[in-house]
Amino acid sequence: xxxxxxxxxxxxxxxxxxxxxxxxxxxxxxxxxxxxxxxxxxxxxxxxxxxxxxxxxxxxxxxxxxxxxxxxxxxxxxxxxxxxxxxxxxxxxxxxxxxxxxxxxxxxxxxxxxxxxxxxxxxxxxxxxxxxxxxxxxxxxxxxxxxxxxxxxxxxxxxxxxxxxxxxxxxxxxxxxxxxxxxxxxxxxxxxxxxxxxxxxxxxxxxxxxxxxxxxxxxxxxxxxxxxxxxxxxxxxxxxx
Numbered sequence: 001x002x003x004x005x006x007x008x009x010x011x012x013x014x015x016x017x018x019x020x021x022x023x024x025x026x027x028x029x030x031x032x033x034x035x036x037x038x039x040x041x042x043x044x045x046x047x048x049x050x051x052x053x054x055x056x057x058x059x060x061x062x063x064x065x066x067x068x069x070x071x072x073x074x075x076x077x078x079x080x081x082x083x084x085x086x087x088x089x090x091x092x093x094x095x096x097x098x099x100x101x102x103x104x105x106x107x108x109x110x111x112x113x114x115x116x117x118x119x120x121x122x123x124x125x126x127x128x129x130x131x132x133x134x135x136x137x138x139x140x141x142x143x144x145x146x147x148x149x150x151x152x153x154x155x156x157x158x159x160x161x162x163x164x165x166x167x168x169x170x171x172x173x174x175x176x177x178x179x180x181x182x183x184x185x186x187x188x189x190x191x192x193x194x195x196x197x198x199x200x201x202x203x204x205x206x207x208x209x210x211x212x213x214x215x216x217x218x219x220x221x222x223x224x225x226x227x228x229x230x231x232x233x234x235x236x237x238x239x240x241x
Contacts, residue, residue, distance in 0.1 A: 005116060006050065009035045010042040010068070011057040011081065016102060020055055020081060023109050030113065039063025043071050051076065053116070055100075058082040069096070079112050132186050138174055147172070153203045153219060154226065155181055157196040167203075169221075191236050193217055193228035207236075 007030050011017045017035045024030050033049045036042035038060055046054060056078050058065035069078055083102040098112040130136070135146045151167045161173045162181060182192050192198045205218045208225070215233060216225035228236060 003029065003116070005030050005053040005077070007032050007053040007055060008042065008045050008049065008051045009055045010039075012037050012060045016057070016081075020104060023104060023106050026106060027110070027113050039065075039068040042068055046072060046076060053077045053079070055079050055081050059084065077116060130184050130186055132189050147174070149185070152200055153222070154200060155198040191232070193226060193232045193236060195229070197226050199226065
């Protein structure tokens with residue numbers, strides 16, 4: 001049985017909203033909760049009505065569709081609907097489910113809705129071990145974006161968050177625990193060296209013995225070493241041998 005999606009239609013043109021609502025009446029697994037003509041009203045409606053699907057125009061006065069997406073929870077599915085095709089690449093880079101060009105045909109709309117059925121179960125997906133070349137859609141600092149697993153140099157604990165250092169030297173805060181990272185990161189590449197630190201083995205330069213059977217871990221391109229507590233020494237040595 002198809003899941004019922006609670007949707008809102010966001011477009012600054014009333015006729016475009018009407019046309020899309022008319023098409024959506026043919027799809028019984030889509031319940032249109034309401035319409036919004038601008039980005040701020042859309043955000044308020046998503047929150048108040050607990051929508052989990054948004055048909056979102058891109059070019060709107062004030063807050064455009066990409067601006068709206070930055071403030072939407074990652075569990076809300078977004079299908080962009082626009083008259084301009086130059087935004088298509090960026091739409092998929094920010095993980096929009098689909099990108100529909102106006103005027104939208106019922107056949108093309110059906111293809112988008114069928115994609116909803118292919119989305120993995122969230123609980124299963126959240127526990128899946130990541131591949132080295134996967135990309136995660138996460139809230140990075142204050143905006144939504146992709147994090148390529150292969151670009152992670154190291155991860156350090158930061159209270160309820162974790163701080164991820166990437167190959168471009170940029171640090172981003174991610175709302176994930178160290179335990180979750182350790183469970184999901186590919187074991188062949190990542191190793192926990194301290195209760196507060198996980199490193200990508202591809203970027204380990206060398207180890208130096210330190211006091212009390214601990215080690216200093218030097219990473220390529222990073223001047224200051226990380227400390228590896230002795231409980232993690234054996235496991236890391238095995239990977240480096």
